[in-house]
Amino acid sequence: MKNAAASRQDALLDLSTRIAEAESESEVCHAVVDGLRGEALGYDFVAVLLVDQATGDRVLMASTGWKEAPAGLRIRPGQGLSERPLLDGRIHYTPRVTEETRYLPTRNEGSEVDVPLLANRALVGVLVVESNRPDAFDEADFKILTAAANQAGMAIGRARLLRAERARADEQEALRATMADLVGRRDLATVLQAVLERAMRLLAVSHGELAIYHAEADELEIVASHNMGRKDTTGTRMKLGEGAMGHAARTREPLLIPNYREWSGRSTQYATVEFTAVMVAPLLIGENLVGAMAFMDKNPARRFGDEDLRLLNLFAPQAAIAIENARLFTAAQHQRKYFQELVDNNPVAIVTLDEHHNVVSCNPAFEQLYGYSEADVRGKNLDDLITTDATRLEAVRYTEQALDERPVKVISQRRHRSGAMVDVEVLGVPVIVGGKRLGLMALYHDITPLLKARRAAEEASQAKSHFLASVSHELRTPLNAIIGYSELLKEEIEDLGVGQLGADLSRIEASGRLLLALINDILDLSKIEAGKMEIHCEDFALEPLLDQVRSTVGPLVERRANRLVLEGAPAAGSMHTDRTKVMQMLLNLLSNASKFTESGTITLSVRRYGDNGADTVQFQVRDTGIGMTPEQMGRLFQAFSQAEASTASRYGGTGLGLAITRHFSRLMGGDVQVESTPGAGSTFTLTLPAVVRVAATDPVGGH
Amino acid sequence: MPKILLVEDNEMNRDMLSRRLLRKGFQVEMAVDGRAGVEMGRSGKYDLILMDMSLPEVDGWEATRQLRAAPETATVPIIALTAHAMAGDRDKALAAGCNDYDTKPIELDRLLGKMAALLPTAPQ
Numbered sequence: 060m061k062n063a064a065a066s067r068q069d070a071l072l073d074l075s076t077r078i079a080e081a082e083s084e085s086e087v088c089h090a091v092v093d094g095l096r097g098e099a100l101g102y103d104f105v106a107v108l109l110v111d112q113a114t115g116d117r118v119l120m121a122s123t124g125w126k127e128a129p130a131g132l133r134i135r136p137g138q139g140l141s142e143r144p145l146l147d148g149r150i151h152y153t154p155r156v157t158e159e160t161r162y163l164p165t166r167n168e169g170s171e172v173d174v175p176l177l178a179n180r181a182l183v184g185v186l187v188v189e190s191n192r193p194d195a196f197d198e199a200d201f202k203i204l205t206a207a208a209n210q211a212g213m214a215i216g217r218a219r220l221l222r223a224e225r226a227r228a229d230e231q232e233a234l235r236a237t238m239a240d241l242v243g244r245r246d247l248a249t250v251l252q253a254v255l256e257r258a259m260r261l262l263a264v265s266h267g268e269l270a271i272y273h274a275e276a277d278e279l280e281i282v283a284s285h286n287m288g289r290k291d292t293t294g295t296r297m298k299l300g301e302g303a304m305g306h307a308a309r310t311r312e313p314l315l316i317p318n319y320r321e322w323s324g325r326s327t328q329y330a331t332v333e334f335t336a337v338m339v340a341p342l343l344i345g346e347n348l349v350g351a352m353a354f355m356d357k358n359p360a361r362r363f364g365d366e367d368l369r370l371l372n373l374f375a376p377q378a379a380i381a382i383e384n385a386r387l388f389t390a391a392q393h394q395r396k397y398f399q400e401l402v403d404n405n406p407v408a409i410v411t412l413d414e415h416h417n418v419v420s421c422n423p424a425f426e427q428l429y430g431y432s433e434a435d436v437r438g439k440n441l442d443d444l445i446t447t448d449a450t451r452l453e454a455v456r457y458t459e460q461a462l463d464e465r466p467v468k469v470i471s472q473r474r475h476r477s478g479a480m481v482d483v484e485v486l487g488v489p490v491i492v493g494g495k496r497l498g499l500m501a502l503y504h505d506i507t508p509l510l511k512a513r514r515a516a517e518e519a520s521q522a523k524s525h526f527l528a529s530v531s532h533e534l535r536t537p538l539n540a541i542i543g544y545s546e547l548l549k550e551e552i553e554d555l556g557v558g559q560l561g562a563d564l565s566r567i568e569a570s571g572r573l574l575l576a577l578i579n580d581i582l583d584l585s586k587i588e589a590g591k592m593e594i595h596c597e598d599f600a601l602e603p604l605l606d607q608v609r610s611t612v613g614p615l616v617e618r619r620a621n622r623l624v625l626e627g628a629p630a631a632g633s634m635h636t637d638r639t640k641v642m643q644m645l646l647n648l649l650s651n652a653s654k655f656t657e658s659g660t661i662t663l664s665v666r667r668y669g670d671n672g673a674d675t676v677q678f679q680v681r682d683t684g685i686g687m688t689p690e691q692m693g694r695l696f697q698a699f700s701q702a703e704a705s706t707a708s709r710y711g712g713t714g715l716g717l718a719i720t721r722h723f724s725r726l727m728g729g730d731v732q733v734e735s736t737p738g739a740g741s742t743f744t745l746t747l748p749a750v751v752r753v754a755a756t757d758p759v760g761g762h
Numbered sequence: 763m764p765k766i767l768l769v770e771d772n773e774m775n776r777d778m779l780s781r782r783l784l785r786k787g788f789q790v791e792m793a794v795d796g797r798a799g800v801e802m803g804r805s806g807k808y809d810l811i812l813m814d815m816s817l818p819e820v821d822g823w824e825a826t827r828q829l830r831a832a833p834e835t836a837t838v839p840i841i842a843l844t845a846h847a848m849a850g851d852r853d854k855a856l857a858a859g860c861n862d863y864d865t866k867p868i869e870l871d872r873l874l875g876k877m878a879a880l881l882p883t884a885p886q
Contacts, residue, residue: 532816535845536772539867543778546870550785575867595852 070100071203078210082221084109087214088120091186091207096123100203102188107176107211108134108141109184113364117141117185124189131360141185144175148182150205155193170195174208178216186211226263230370233261237377248282250385254378255283258352261370265357266334268292270304271350271382272342279308279351303339304351311348313340313371315363319355338363340371342379349379349386408483408503411490416440416458419498428483428505430476441501445473447480461487461499473503482507520589527585534578542571580715587722594637594726596751601631601665601676608642608663612649619657621682623649626664634676636751640723644731647716648680648743656684656740667749674749675729681742687735695733696721720745727751764809764881765789769799769825770843771817775866779812782870796820806834809881815844815855823858830859839880843868 074094081087088107095105104124108117117139119132134141140161143151151173156162169191176184186208190196236257255269270279273296281295281304299309306324307314316322316337334355342350352375354363402409408425410418418436426432429445436444446454450472457467467487472480484504490497545568552560586592605628616623634641645663652661662681669675687695696717717731724731729747766788770776780790791808793799796817803811803825811829815822822842829835842855845866855863862876 532845535866536775539845540772540774540778542867543775543782543870547778547782547785550782571867593852 067100067203070094071206074100074207075210078207078214081214082218084215084218084222085120087211087218090214091211092121092123095188095204095207103191104187104189106187107184108187109176109215110145110182111362113362117145118360120184131358133360140171141173141187144173144185145182148175148177150174150201150208152196152201154196156189169193172196172200172204174204175212176208176215177212178219183212183215230261230373233257234373234377237374237381247382247385247389250381251283254381255285255352258371258374258378259285259354261374262338262354262367264354264361266355268304268353269350270297270308270352271386272308272348274348279304282350303337304353307339307341307353308348308351311341311343311346313338313368313375315368317362334361335359336362338367338371340375342375342382344376344379344383349383352378408505409500410436410441410503411498411500412441412458413498414462414496416442416455418444425503428475428481428503429473445475447474450474457485457487458499458501461489461501462496464489464491464496470506481505482510524585524589524591527582531578531582535575538571538575538578542568542575545571577715580719583719584715584722587719587726592722592726594640594751596636597638598633598635599638600633602628604638604642605631605645605663605665608645608649612646612653615650616653616661619653621653621656621658622660624660624662626662627666631665631667631676632749634747634749636727636747636749637723640727641747644720644723644745645678645680647720648678648731648745651716652680652682652684652741652743656682659683659740669749676747676749678745678747679742680745681740683740686737686739686741687733688737692733692735696731763787763789764877765791765807766877767791767793767799767802767808767811769793769796769803769811769817769822770814771795772814775814779868786870786874796822796825799825800828803829803835803838804832806838808838810877811838811840813840813842813860815842815851823854826855826858826860841873841876841880 074091077090077094078087081090088109091107092105094100095102104122106122106128107120109120110116111118111133114133115136116133119128119130119134121130122128136142138161140151140153140156140159142161143149153159153162153171153173155169156171157168169189170193171187171189174186174188175182176186186204188196188200188204237254251269251271255267258269259265259267267283267285268281269283270281272279276296277299279297279299281292281297284292297305299305303314303316303319303322303324316339318335319325319337320335322337334357337353337355339351339353341348342352352371354367402422405422406424408422408428410421410425413419417438418441421431421433421436431444442451442454442458453471454473457469461467466489467485469485471483471485473483473485475481481503482505484506486502486504487499489499545564549561549564549568552564583592605625609623609625613623649661649663660681660683662679664679664681666677666679667675668677721731724745724747727747728751729745731743731745733741733743735741766783768776768780768783768790770779770792771794776792776794780792783790791802793802797819799811799813799817799822800820802808813822813826817825820828822844826840826842829838829840839862840860842858842860842863843866844851844855844863852863861880864873864876
């Protein structure tokens with residue numbers, strides 16, 4: 060080891076220069092090793108170990124001459140000769156290493172010098188120089204090595220300051236960029252990727268995962284993943300408490316896992332992993348969970364410590380806000396899109412106006428209905444476009460009414476671009492957002508097909524009514540002659556005393572009358588259906604009316620040996636309603652009762668009652684006839700439905716009387732009901748207001 | 763003896779109704795269309811006019827209006843007779859100036875009742 064002083068001096072100078080030029084800790088360490096190993100100085104084995112603050116391990120940064128001593132090799136506290144300078148801050152010389160108890164019998168069996176490295180007055184590592192020979196070092200060596208160690212310590216201190224400076228600058232940049240994401244409305248996927256990448260850069264790690272929390276499923280979903288190696292984990296879902304991120308999300312606390320392979324909570328998905336240490340942190344806004352992040356490094360020596368936690372604690376809340384912001388923005392955009400779709404695909408023409416009646420937007424159905432494109436109408440006054448002189452004033456009034464927050468619903472006509480008129484139902488409502496009136500929305504429903512169908516139906520109905528009226532007229536004229544001549548002949552035959560012929564004429568007359576009754580009933584029903592049945596009100600006393608009913612129906616009642624009993628007539632008072640129809644209804648009910656009763660009693664009773672000013676007259680027709688089953692009663696008041704098909708031929712009648720009675724009673728504000736027991740008779744109850752409540756000559760039923 | 767003018771275009775109805783009225787003691791004269799009805803009516807010698815509504819030349823409504831417009835027949839009782847039974851016919855007849863209205867086929871008792879109400883003295 061004895062070399063020329065000059066070359067040693069050169070070598071030392073060279074060493075100093077190398078160390079001075081080194082920027083990072085690693086470069087400093089390599090400069091020391093390379094400089095001391097040089098030919099001029101000629102040390103066989105040189106190594107620099109730095110202390111890992113987190114564990115106290117000495118980590119091999121650079122070495123030469125040692126086989127099987129890779130960078131990153133760790134020596135635990137309490138082991139090896141190189142620990143001694145760290146304990147007392149002094150240089151230690153060991154002439155014969157094999158005699159030392161702390162000696163690790165791995166490398167040489169000669170001598171060793173261990174020199175402490177001081178950076179900013181702290182012991183940060185050890186410079187280790189060894190020789191295969193015992194007693195290989197002397198005072199000159201100690202001087203050189205102490206000088207080298209001092210220079211290296213200072214350089215390391217400087218490099219650490221520099222690194223801290225840079226880290227802080229990076230940190231500032233990462234935080235600033237995250238803040239930018241907060242205000243920038245960027246889509247969620249981009250923000251998530253950016254947040255993960257910034258966090259990884261800030262922490263100087265090679266691997267990272269970001270998951271967001273789905274509250275509805277109480278699950279985390281990995282939405283960004285970086286350099287995870289074998290497979291992309293994006294889309295993976297985890298329950299809270301599952302895996303490292305799930306754990307952090309559940310506890311709402313960051314978690315440092317020194318060795319993931321040994322961690323009891325590890326996920327089966329990562330059964331085989333290259334990395335050792337993992338850091339996870341929840342993403343929280345206040346108490347609300349937004350997601351979680353996990354960080355790992357491909358360098359198995361990377362450990363996570365307080366500094367990493369400090370950085371993460373600065374970064375995570377901002378990341379959480381940035382993510383939530385993007386999430387809300389994306390949701391709002393989705394919502395907006397959803398409503399836009401509703402408008403765009405709506406078959407109803409929709410247009411929105413500002414407060415000056417100018418078009419803000421319209422949908423495709425509007426373009427279709429009026430023949431204008433949205434570009435044609437935007438900014439223009441709507442009422443200028445789709446009205447005519449005849450409808451303009453009305454349209455402007457409706458626009459103002461809707462703006463005045465009174466919704467509009469009308470049927471009207473508007474003008475197509477071609478000039479053709481369109482039948483529309485118009486709905487106008489104000490648009491108020493957050494209490495501020497922005498304008499109005501108008502909807503136009505094209506009712507042309509509906510109107511067409513209605514017109515066709517009305518025409519068909521009128522044609523039917525006209526047809527019935529004509530048929531009725533045509534039938535009545537010959538009937539008039541048949542009945543009239545029969546009656547005339549009967550009178551003349553009576554005068555002549557040819558009684559036998561009278562009976563035959565009576566049959567002709569009776570058939571003619573039945574035919575007439577049928578025609579009248581059919582006509583009544585058609586009038587009711589067409590809404591053209593009129594009510595002609597008059598004041599009349601009930602007792603004379605009932606007497607008239609009794610004398611009219613008398614022959615019919617007696618035909619089957621029935622007895623007619625009249626009850627309550629003297630006390631019944633008077634009514635104001637359609638007298639003819641009251642009579643017709645009573646005759647219908649009585650003729651019905653006498654048809655289905657033989658040798659029995661038919662009772663017509665009248666009762667008047669009133670409560671709450673409602674003055675009601677109730678007529679009841681009771682018979683002791685054949686009665687009806689509930690099924691028969693169900694069909695009773697329908698037209699053309701005598702209880703049984705055979706009934707008509709057996710008992711006669713049109714089968715329309717009860718249907719007409721029900722219609723009439725309802726037109727007059729009352730109703731008719733039936734109760735019956737088969738074999739024991741039926742009771743029909745007709746109730747009518749004593750004073751009819753409908754306008755006297757208004758067509759009832761309307762159009 | 764009340765004198766009745768029957769304005770009716772249908773021969774059978776005209777014949778039948780006039781004979782029945784004669785049997786009840788009325789004097790009956792007949793017109794076969796609206797124009798003839800107005801001309802005869804204006805002679806002013808009838809106590810009551812029975813006016814069919816569906817008439818040729820001049821219909822019953824128009825004939826009634828014309829009779830009502832002339833001073834000599836402004837107040838003569840006119841009963842409309844119609845085979846039409848749809849809503850509005852009654853009002854239409856009354857609006858034209860008829861005093862009453864009856865539908866065909868004629869119920870003689872009913873018609874006689876209406877006539878009696880409009881004649882100063884009932885026939886024997």
